[in-house]
Amino acid sequence: xxxxxxxxxxxxxxxxxxxxxxxxxxxxxxxxxxxxxxxxxxxxxxxxxxxxxxxxxxxxxxxxxxxxxxxxxxxxxxxxxxxxxxxxxxxxxxxxxxxxxxxxxxxxxxxxxxxxxxxxxxxxxxxxxxxxxxxxxxxxxxxxxxxxxxxxxxxxxxxxxxxxxxxxxxxxxxxxxxxxxxxxxxxxxxxxxxxxxxxxxxxxxxxxxxxxxxxxxxxxxx
Numbered sequence: 317x318x319x320x321x322x323x324x325x326x327x328x329x330x331x332x333x334x335x336x337x338x339x340x341x342x343x344x345x346x347x348x349x350x351x352x353x354x355x356x357x358x359x360x361x362x363x364x365x366x367x368x369x370x371x372x373x374x375x376x377x378x379x380x381x382x383x384x385x386x387x388x389x390x391x392x393x394x395x396x397x398x399x400x401x402x403x404x405x406x407x408x409x410x411x412x413x414x415x416x417x418x419x420x421x422x423x424x425x426x427x428x429x430x431x432x433x434x435x436x437x438x439x440x441x442x443x444x445x446x447x448x449x450x451x452x453x454x455x456x457x458x459x460x461x462x463x464x465x466x467x468x469x470x471x472x473x474x475x476x477x478x479x480x481x482x483x484x485x486x487x488x489x490x491x492x493x494x495x496x497x498x499x500x501x502x503x504x505x506x507x508x509x510x511x512x513x514x515x516x517x518x519x520x521x522x523x524x525x526x527x528x529x530x531x532x533x534x535x536x537x538x
Contacts, residue, residue, distance in 0.1 A: 356439030357431035364388030368445025446482035
């Protein structure tokens with residue numbers, strides 16, 4: 317028997333008619349429950365998922381470390397960890413709130429619980445963690461006055477672009493000791509040293525000058 321495909325417009329109207337959940341005690345509308353349970357910034361509550369960990373020490377001058385947790389190996393009970401990058405605390409302080417805001421907007425769009433940075437281990441979704449690494453690699457050795465520009469340039473990228481940049485960098489110079497090499501250096505200049513975009517004005521040329529700059533070939537003369 318052939319399946320009948322529902323009309324998207326009809327489905328949208330039916331969803332609009334669906335009554336919102338209300339609290340029996342207060343009578344106020346209750347927000348929809350998350351799509352699924354998560355911890356930190358979008359990490360699913362499953363056994364040893366692939367994710368990132370941002371380690372924020374209690375001391376206000378201690379650096380912040382980003383670690384990639386590859387999850388539990390199929391043939392072992394141990395997780396595999398990759399130390400990706402260490403950021404000076406002052407640099408982390410400058411980017412932490414804008415990054416948190418962007419992450420939570422993405423999580424909200426997927427109906428997932430928002431996250432908060434806290435002292436200790438902060439778990440971050442696998443894809444969001446890759447994007448954070450791209451920013452961290454770009455600013456790990458950048459002058460502090462350029463960090464704001466690098467952050468704006470990073471925010472202007474699409475998620476897919478950040479994932480691609482992570483893949484290119486992690487495959488060659490993704491370890492702690494690779495700072496200042498290859499793609500890590502390229503990210504520093506691409507995001508941190510890029511001038512703000514400006515619209516170039518075309519140079520105007522008088523019509524007479526244009527005609528004189530192009531001579532007719534003898535073959536086409538009368």
